[in-house]
Amino acid sequence: MRNSTVGLGVVGLGMAGGAMVAAVGTHPGVRLVAAADPNQALRARFEAGEGLPAYADLDTLLADPAVDAVYLASPHQFHHQQALAAARAGKHIVVEKPMALALDECDQMIEAADRAGVALVVGHTHGFDPAVMLIRELVASGAYGTLSMIAQWNYTNFLYRPRRPEELDTARGGGILYNQIPHQVEIARTIAARPVRSVRATTAVLDPQRPTEGSCTAILEFEDNVSASMVYSGYDHYDTDELHGWIAEGGGPKNPSHGSARRALRQQEGEAERQARTENFGYGNWSAELPPHQPHFGELIVSCAKADIRCGADDVVVYTEAGVERVPIPARPWRPGRGDVLEELAGYLTDSRPLVHDGHFGRETLRVCLAIKQSAAEHRGLELIEREADSYV
Ligand SMILES: NC(=O)c1ccc[n+]([C@@H]2O[C@H](COP(=O)([O-])OP(=O)(O)OC[C@H]3O[C@@H](n4cnc5c(N)ncnc54)[C@H](O)[C@@H]3O)[C@@H](O)[C@H]2O)c1
Structure with missing residues (x-):
C-alpha cells in the first residue's frame, strides 16, 4: 500500500x-x-x-x-x-x-x-449494522442462554421506487429476492453465526405492472435448532418504520407517507421512471452528515432462553425476568x-x-437466497447440503 x-x-x-x-x-x-x-x-x-x-x-x-x-x-x-x-x-x-x-x-x-x-x-x-453486531456479541457471550429464534419483519416501498427494467424481471436479477432478502439473510447469519441447514419459503408477485417478487416469507433453519423467520413486503402499503419511531432505514428522520411511492410512480412511466431514479436517488442525494440514529432493516427480535433482544433506534433493548435493559450501541466515528x-x-x-x-460469506448468502427462490417455486422445503445447493442457479 x-x-x-x-x-x-x-x-x-x-x-x-x-x-x-x-x-x-x-x-x-x-x-x-x-x-x-x-x-x-x-x-x-x-x-x-x-x-x-x-x-x-x-x-x-x-x-x-x-x-x-x-x-x-x-x-x-x-x-x-x-x-x-x-x-x-x-x-x-x-x-x-x-x-x-x-x-x-x-x-x-x-x-x-x-x-x-x-x-x-x-x-x-x-448485517454490518452496529446493532446487529452488538446483538451478535450479546448472544455469543452466553449471558442470555441458548439462542432459539431470530424474527424479522420489513414492510417498505421497495417495488415502487423508480426502477430500471431489469429490476422488475426476476430472470435478470430483479425483485426483492436478489436485492432485499440478502439483507435479512445476512442479519440472521451474522447473529446465528452457524450454518444454514434448510430453507422453506413462499413468495408473491402481486402487481402485474411490476412482475417480479415483491413479498416473501422465509424460514431458515440453522444448526442446533436455531431458526430465523423473515417477512418482507415491498408493496408500499404498511411501513414497519412506524414501529421504529418513524426513523428511516439509514437512521435519519422519516415522514409517514403510505402509498406515496405508488402515487408518484403513476406520473413516471418508461424513460421518466429511469430519469427519476437518477435524479432522486443517484449521487448528490446523500448528505455527508452522520444520521442521528442507527441504521436498521425493519423490526428485529432475537430470542434466547433467558431474554428477548430487540433492535432499537439508538440501542439494543433486552427484555428479561429482571425487566428491561437498554444496551447502548458503541459509537463509531464513521x-x-x-x-x-x-x-x-x-x-x-x-x-x-x-x-x-x-x-x-457473500456466496453463502446468495446460495440461501437462491434456495429461497427455489423453495417458493417448488412449494417445498430444501435441505442445504452442498451438492444440492450447487444446482441453485
Ligand atoms: N447495500 C445497500 O443498501 C444497497 C442499496 C442500493 C443498491 N445496492 C446495490 O447496488 C447496486 C446498484 O444499485 P442501485 O440501486 O445503486 O442502482 P441505480 O440504478 O441507482 O444505480 C446504478 C448506477 O450504475 C450505473 N451503471 C450502469 N451500468 C454500469 C456499468 N457497466 N459500470 C458502471 N456503472 C454502471 C448506472 O448509470 C447508475 O448510475 C445493486 O447491485 C444493488 O443491489 C445496495
Missing part, C-alpha cells in the same frame, strides 16, 4: 454509489479518488461535487494509479465481470450485494481475487453500516485484520 489510506474508486454513481460516497468522507482510513459511470449527468455532478475524475468506463478507472480498491455499485449483472477485471488489474474489491447472480460466478470471483492476492469484501448489507464496510476493508489492508464478509 503506497499510502496509509486506501484510495477508493466508486463504480456506479446511482443510489448505492451515492450513499457510499457520503460514507467515505466519514472514514479516516479510506479516501475517495475517482468514480466511473456511463451516465454523463451523474459523472458531471460527481466531478463538480467532489473535484475528482469520473470516468465513462471501468477500464479507465482501473488504469488510474490512485485507485487502490474499487467499490462495485453497478447493477447486479455487472458485478461478476467487473470483479474479475478489478482483480486482473490488482485492485482490491468491495462488491455490493448480491455478490453475483449465480454461484459459479461467485466461485470465479473468489478464485480471481485469491489468484491476484487482492481483498474481496461483499457489502454493504444490514457512518454506521457503510462505514463499517470500509472499516473491514481498511482493517484488512492496513492492520491485517481478517475479513468477515469475504467472498465465501
Whole structure:
C-alpha cells in the first residue's frame, strides 16, 4: 500500500454509489479518488461535487494509479465481470450485494481475487449494522442462554421506487429476492453465526405492472435448532418504520407517507421512471452528515432462553425476568453500516485484520437466497447440503 489510506474508486454513481460516497468522507482510513459511470449527468455532478475524475468506463478507472480498491455499485449483472477485471488489474474489491447472480460466478470471483492476492469484501448489507453486531456479541457471550429464534419483519416501498427494467424481471436479477432478502439473510447469519441447514419459503408477485417478487416469507433453519423467520413486503402499503419511531432505514428522520411511492410512480412511466431514479436517488442525494440514529432493516427480535433482544433506534433493548435493559450501541466515528464496510476493508489492508464478509460469506448468502427462490417455486422445503445447493442457479 503506497499510502496509509486506501484510495477508493466508486463504480456506479446511482443510489448505492451515492450513499457510499457520503460514507467515505466519514472514514479516516479510506479516501475517495475517482468514480466511473456511463451516465454523463451523474459523472458531471460527481466531478463538480467532489473535484475528482469520473470516468465513462471501468477500464479507465482501473488504469488510474490512485485507485487502490474499487467499490462495485453497478447493477447486479455487472458485478461478476467487473470483479474479475478489478482483480486482473490488482485492485482490491468491495462488491455490493448480491455478490453475483449465480454461484459459479461467485466461485470465479473468489478464485480471481485469491489468484491476484487482492481483498474481496461483499457489502454493504444490514448485517454490518452496529446493532446487529452488538446483538451478535450479546448472544455469543452466553449471558442470555441458548439462542432459539431470530424474527424479522420489513414492510417498505421497495417495488415502487423508480426502477430500471431489469429490476422488475426476476430472470435478470430483479425483485426483492436478489436485492432485499440478502439483507435479512445476512442479519440472521451474522447473529446465528452457524450454518444454514434448510430453507422453506413462499413468495408473491402481486402487481402485474411490476412482475417480479415483491413479498416473501422465509424460514431458515440453522444448526442446533436455531431458526430465523423473515417477512418482507415491498408493496408500499404498511411501513414497519412506524414501529421504529418513524426513523428511516439509514437512521435519519422519516415522514409517514403510505402509498406515496405508488402515487408518484403513476406520473413516471418508461424513460421518466429511469430519469427519476437518477435524479432522486443517484449521487448528490446523500448528505455527508452522520444520521442521528442507527441504521436498521425493519423490526428485529432475537430470542434466547433467558431474554428477548430487540433492535432499537439508538440501542439494543433486552427484555428479561429482571425487566428491561437498554444496551447502548458503541459509537463509531464513521457512518454506521457503510462505514463499517470500509472499516473491514481498511482493517484488512492496513492492520491485517481478517475479513468477515469475504467472498465465501457473500456466496453463502446468495446460495440461501437462491434456495429461497427455489423453495417458493417448488412449494417445498430444501435441505442445504452442498451438492444440492450447487444446482441453485
Ligand atoms: N447495500 C445497500 O443498501 C444497497 C442499496 C442500493 C443498491 N445496492 C446495490 O447496488 C447496486 C446498484 O444499485 P442501485 O440501486 O445503486 O442502482 P441505480 O440504478 O441507482 O444505480 C446504478 C448506477 O450504475 C450505473 N451503471 C450502469 N451500468 C454500469 C456499468 N457497466 N459500470 C458502471 N456503472 C454502471 C448506472 O448509470 C447508475 O448510475 C445493486 O447491485 C444493488 O443491489 C445496495
